[in-house]
Amino acid sequence: MNAPFPPSEVAASDATIASRPVLNLLIAAPRGFCAGVDRAIEIVERALERYGKPVYVRHEIVHNKYVVEGLKAKGAIFVEELDEVPDDAPVVFSAHGVPKAVPAEAKRRKLLYVDATCPLVSKVHRQAERQIEKGRHIIFIGHEGHPEVIGTMGQVEDGQMTLVETIEDVDKLPFDADEELAYLTQTTLSVDDTREVIEALEWRYPNIKGPRAEDICYATSNRQAAVKELAHDCDLVLVIGAPNSSNSLRLVEVSERLGTPAKLIQRAEEIDFAWLDGVTTLGLTAGASAPEILVREVVAALASYRPISEKTITAAEEKMVFKLPRQLTE
Numbered sequence: 001m002n003a004p005f006p007p008s009e010v011a012a013s014d015a016t017i018a019s020r021p022v023l024n025l026l027i028a029a030p031r032g033f034c035a036g037v038d039r040a041i042e043i044v045e046r047a048l049e050r051y052g053k054p055v056y057v058r059h060e061i062v063h064n065k066y067v068v069e070g071l072k073a074k075g076a077i078f079v080e081e082l083d084e085v086p087d088d089a090p091v092v093f094s095a096h097g098v099p100k101a102v103p104a105e106a107k108r109r110k111l112l113y114v115d116a117t118c119p120l121v122s123k124v125h126r127q128a129e130r131q132i133e134k135g136r137h138i139i140f141i142g143h144e145g146h147p148e149v150i151g152t153m154g155q156v157e158d159g160q161m162t163l164v165e166t167i168e169d170v171d172k173l174p175f176d177a178d179e180e181l182a183y184l185t186q187t188t189l190s191v192d193d194t195r196e197v198i199e200a201l202e203w204r205y206p207n208i209k210g211p212r213a214e215d216i217c218y219a220t221s222n223r224q225a226a227v228k229e230l231a232h233d234c235d236l237v238l239v240i241g242a243p244n245s246s247n248s249l250r251l252v253e254v255s256e257r258l259g260t261p262a263k264l265i266q267r268a269e270e271i272d273f274a275w276l277d278g279v280t281t282l283g284l285t286a287g288a289s290a291p292e293i294l295v296r297e298v299v300a301a302l303a304s305y306r307p308i309s310e311k312t313i314t315a316a317e318e319k320m321v322f323k324l325p326r327q328l329t330e
């Protein structure tokens with residue numbers, strides 16, 4: 001898994017590398033792990049220490065293979081559904097959140113469970129409950145099939161929440177203009193696309209209620225802001241992240257919207273050096289679920305091909321830390 005890249009038989013000599021043009025590398029900050037991901041991974045690690053192995057994890061704790069493989073090596077077993085967890089084993093719910101039916105079933109089976117849902121996702125869950133209590137139907141802006149969307153929609157009864165992804169979906173909504181409505185959003189959406197969808201909702205439904213700011217989290221917004229700061233100066237942007245990582249995919253889109261091509265890669269080994277032909281300045285960032293070690297791996301791979309000059313472009317400082325669940329600290 002951690003084989004050197006590129007493999008030694010194709011590695012260029014120092015003289016060959018030096019003969020190639022310098023690659024200006026603009027590295028985005030913030031990038032990589034957010035507070036919710038840090039917390040979720042620590043929950044699995046602490047659960048392993050406290051309860052011993054195996055600890056079951058429902059869904060990838062975060063959408064990153066390197067992280068998942070690392071935890072598997074420590075004794076975690078990843079499953080998609082609760083019925084794959086034996087009665088006598090502890091189970092952790094992933095950072096993306098779960099429908100209410102999942103902890104309910106865990107309680108019914110008397111399973112020992114720890115919820116690693118990010119507190120900012122849980123906040124949206126509570127808002128959903130509150131809007132329903134106030135008698136409003138909820139329009140949820142999110143990507144169909146994503147586990148966070150399934151989790152948030154599963155906080156309310158069937159038929160109490162309608163999913164929209166685009167402005168076209170808003171046009172098709174069946175509700176009258178005077179209906180009691182509220183909107184909520186997935187935490188990892190594109191800031192710009194979501195603003196447009198909210199504007200379309202507010203235009204069609206002037207009385208619709210929303211959160212004070214949309215629910216896109218600080219980490220998602222900051223990572224997108226950092227890509228916006230560097231993309232104009234780059235010929236290409238590399239985003240380290242998984243194809244099922246919503247927030248990472250949004251970083252690719254942000255760059256492309258600004259006219260700078262971008263590639264999503266999971267590991268350095270996926271870099272095709274032909275991509276760098278004609279590239280003078282390369283941007284680099286990582287989604288909220290990608291560890292910094294993978295950023296350093298990519299920088300090392302690039303440096304094994306061209307001389308690099310590295311600069312960090314900082315869009316925001318982050319100091320967010322979330323408390324661990326009490327059951328793992330007491």
Ligand code: 0O3
Pocket residue numbers: 036037061062063064095096118121148187188244245246247248287288289
């Ligand atoms: O939600 P997303 O696909 O971006 O999830 P990741 O890649 O695991 O990143 C962490 C974000 C999260 C748990 C939900 O906000």
Ligand code: SF4
Pocket residue numbers: 034035036037095118119120121187188217218219220247288
């Ligand atoms: Fe929480 Fe935002 Fe990180 Fe998702 S991306 S885990 S909402 S901090």
